[in-house]
Amino acid sequence: MTIRQVNTGNLFEDFHLGQKFNHGVPRTLTQADASIYLSLTGQRFALNCSQVLSKECGFKAIPIDNLLVFHIAFGKTVTDISLHAIANLGYAEVKFETPVFAGDTIEVTSEVIGLKQNSNGQSGIVYVHSLATNQAQQTVVSWIRWVMVPTRIKKFFDPKSAIKKIPHYQNSLHAEQLIIPTKTDFAAWRASVSDYQFTINDLNIGDELFHQDGITINAADHMQATHLYQNNARVHFNRHQMQQTNHQTPLVYGGHVISLCRAISYNGLANTIWLVAINSGEHTAPTYADDTIYCYSTILDKQPIEHRHDVGLIRIALTGYKNLLVQPQQINATDSLETLIPNSQIVLKLDYWALMII
Numbered sequence: 001m002t003i004r005q006v007n008t009g010n011l012f013e014d015f016h017l018g019q020k021f022n023h024g025v026p027r028t029l030t031q032a033d034a035s036i037y038l039s040l041t042g043q044r045f046a047l048n049c050s051q052v053l054s055k056e057c058g059f060k061a062i063p064i065d066n067l068l069v070f071h072i073a074f075g076k077t078v079t080d081i082s083l084h085a086i087a088n089l090g091y092a093e094v095k096f097e098t099p100v101f102a103g104d105t106i107e108v109t110s111e112v113i114g115l116k117q118n119s120n121g122q123s124g125i126v127y128v129h130s131l132a133t134n135q136a137q138q139t140v141v142s143w144i145r146w147v148m149v150p151t152r153i154k155k156f157f158d159p160k161s162a163i164k165k166i167p168h169y170q171n172s173l174h175a176e177q178l179i180i181p182t183k184t185d186f187a188a189w190r191a192s193v194s195d196y197q198f199t200i201n202d203l204n205i206g207d208e209l210f211h212q213d214g215i216t217i218n219a220a221d222h223m224q225a226t227h228l229y230q231n232n233a234r235v236h237f238n239r240h241q242m243q244q245t246n247h248q249t250p251l252v253y254g255g256h257v258i259s260l261c262r263a264i265s266y267n268g269l270a271n272t273i274w275l276v277a278i279n280s281g282e283h284t285a286p287t288y289a290d291d292t293i294y295c296y297s298t299i300l301d302k303q304p305i306e307h308r309h310d311v312g313l314i315r316i317a318l319t320g321y322k323n324l325l326v327q328p329q330q331i332n333a334t335d336s337l338e339t340l341i342p343n344s345q346i347v348l349k350l351d352y353w354a355l356m357i358i
Contacts, residue, residue: 276353
């Protein structure tokens with residue numbers, strides 16, 4: 001009898017610049033996936049909930065939420081890129097290019113575009129550019145991310161010879177780089193379907209919106225969600241393994257925290273009907289089961305779209321934080337929400353562009 005080693009994932013030494021991966025397990029998305037996602041996040045954006053409304057706006061059916069598409073595409077990369085991840089550090093240039101509908105099948109490829117040895121000799125950072133395409137070979141979503149992975153053996157760190165190739169990427173995409181879904185028309189959008197909330201004309205650059213609701217994460221929900229995304233990174237599931245680390249318990253997948261904050265942001269931003277791009281994202285602290293997530297948004301920019309009188313582009317900084325209950329009277333007594341939230345409580349900083357009803 002021979003004991004054969006199964007796929008154990010890649011460590012820092014296994015990566016090299018220009019390396020390409022064709023990730024396994026193509027995924028056909030279904031309406032059931034979308035329904036489970038709604039139940040696990042509480043997402044209420046009307047376009048992703050109503051077939052009638054979606055068709056009125058020019059879509060052939062309910063579009064799958066772009067964040068669900070991103071998480072599933074991201075999950076495809078885990079076995080090759082981040083199975084052993086110590087931390088998923090950040091995202092940039094996340095561009096949603098083609099809507100996805102139930103029945104579409106996505107496949108994902110990645111290329112290593114940067115490597116950086118850490119001075120502790122025990123880990124390094126891998127930068128990859130990933131691309132998800134549908135069955136018609138149309139790009140669905142593309143992104144850059146960087147992840148910290150352990151080395152196979154501890155190495156002496158010599159700054160003169162250490163691997164250090166950090167790729168250039170944009171911290172923010174310009175409005176003209178963004179891709180708007182074609183053949184759409186939101187002129188008939190009814191204020192009632194989004195609870196009569198703010199439109200883009202109601203908001204000004206610099207405005208802050210406190211989204212009120214909090215969501216307490218339980219282990220069953222965050223693990224089920226991460227299974228839905230087919231993200232098999234061990235740090236999210238293996239309690240026995242994680243007891244050997246400083247965390248002591250599995251980490252909540254950071255992308256799921258993004259989805260929870262986006263769901264909470266419906267309070268005030270219900271008319272941000274389409275996520276166009278993520279300029280940058282950073283998970284600033286870990287999140288665990290039983291943490292309660294809150295968030296607020298800051299309006300960074302607004303841009304008109306040529307020949308469109310139904311929607312405009314809005315750039316938003318979404319800040320997620322945990323385990324801190326802010327009272328209304330505290331908000332009334334401050335000039336900025338930022339002053340109320342200690343850095344130690346912040347778990348997410350996300351800068352994104354969205355389409356918003358005029």
